[in-house]
Amino acid sequence: SQKIEQNSEALNIQEGKTATLTCNYTNYSPAYLQWYRQDPGRGPVFLLLIRENEKEKRKERLKVTFDTTLKQSLFHITASQPADSATYLCALKAGNNRKLIWGLGTSLAVNP
Amino acid sequence: NAGVTQTPKFRVLKTGQSMTLLCAQDMNHEYMYWYRQDPGMGLRLIHYSVGEGTTAKGEVPDGYNVSRLKKQNFLLGLESAAPSQTSVYFCASRPGGTIYEQYFGPGTRLTVT
Numbered sequence: 001s002q003k004i005e006q007n008s009e010a011l012n013i014q015e016g017k018t019a020t021l022t023c024n025y026t027n028y029s030p031a032y033l034q035w036y037r038q039d040p041g042r043g044p045v046f047l048l049l050i051r052e053n054e055k056e057k058r059k060e061r062l063k064v065t066f067d068t069t070l071k072q073s074l075f076h077i078t079a080s081q082p083a084d085s086a087t088y089l090c091a092l093k094a095g096n097n098r099k100l101i102w103g104l105g106t107s108l109a110v111n112p
Numbered sequence: 113n114a115g116v117t118q119t120p121k122f123r124v125l126k127t128g129q130s131m132t133l134l135c136a137q138d139m140n141h142e143y144m145y146w147y148r149q150d151p152g153m154g155l156r157l158i159h160y161s162v163g164e165g166t167t168a169k170g171e172v173p174d175g176y177n178v179s180r181l182k183k184q185n186f187l188l189g190l191e192s193a194a195p196s197q198t199s200v201y202f203c204a205s206r207p208g209g210t211i212y213e214q215y216f217g218p219g220t221r222l223t224v225t
Contacts, residue, residue: 032212043116043202043216044155089155093212099170100214102155 003027004092006103014111019077021106023090026071028101033073035064036089038105044089048075080110113138116217118203124223125193133188133220135203141215142208144186146170146178148199149219155202161186162208193224 005024013019023033032051036044050057050066050073057064063076077084087107091100119134135144146158157170159178167178175197177189186205190197200221204214 034213041219043204043219044214045216046213049212091155099157099160104152104154 004090004101004103006088006090007106008104010107010109012109012111013080015081017080019080019084019108019110021075021088021090021108023073023075023092023103024071025092025101028071028092028094030066030068031093033064033066033093034091034100035062035073035075036091038087038089047088077108082110082112085109115139116203116205116215118201118217118220120220121218122221124225125190126225127194129193129224130189130191131193131222132190133201133203133222135186135188135205135217136184137186137203137205137215138184139205139207139215140183141205142183143206144180145204145206145214146176146186146188147202147204148172148197149202150199158188158201193222195224198222198224 030052032049034049035047038044048057048059048064050064061078065074087105089105090103093100116137142163145160147155149155156172158176159170161167161180164183179187200219202219203217206214
């Protein structure tokens with residue numbers, strides 16, 4: 001079956017360190033993959049999009065990589081801050097599908 | 113700009129009651145979506161619309177209906193609510209074309225008893 005998997009266990013890191021979150025997928029030919037942030041009781045907020053032919057994308061302290069051979073995207077937050085604590089969702093669009101397929105999200109806690 | 117707004121924020125229904133959730137966006141976006149989010153299930157697409165007057169079924173459409181009579185509004189209806197429809201409902205929109213990021217509303221927490 002087609003699915004997306006994110007680390008189910010919460011990630012706890014120390015302020016200032018780099019947080020790395022993983023998104024793995026199976027049985028898709030992806031067109032692009034997106035990362036969103038969701039705070040408790042709020043809707044997801046778009047962060048970054050990376051296309052199938054891109055290896056890496058950056059935005060300020062955020063970096064996303066996309067390895068279509070490994071079927072994996074990594075999401076990095078450098079110099080992490082307590083304000084980065086949230087749940088991070090990945091969402092993939094397969095090439096022949098109009099809809100996004102969403103992961104369950106990984107909870108990140110950045111400790112001061 | 114208010115972005116994407118949802119009404120109401122919270123609602124409790126009894127089984128069999130009906131209600132309509134309203135989503136409004138002021139960004140002139142073409143595409144609009146209704147999702148539900150449940151623990152352990154992630155975001156699941158209920159219905160979506162690619163433009164005014166159009167709607168299409170998503171992953172979990174049963175028990176729901178939608179309408180997009182105006183470009184800025186997308187309504188989600190529950191004709192006869194069931195406890196299985198207890199969830200948090202999110203509306204989202206995106207411009208369309210090659211702009212893929214979705215803008216989400218704050219959500220509606222619905223409990224069906």
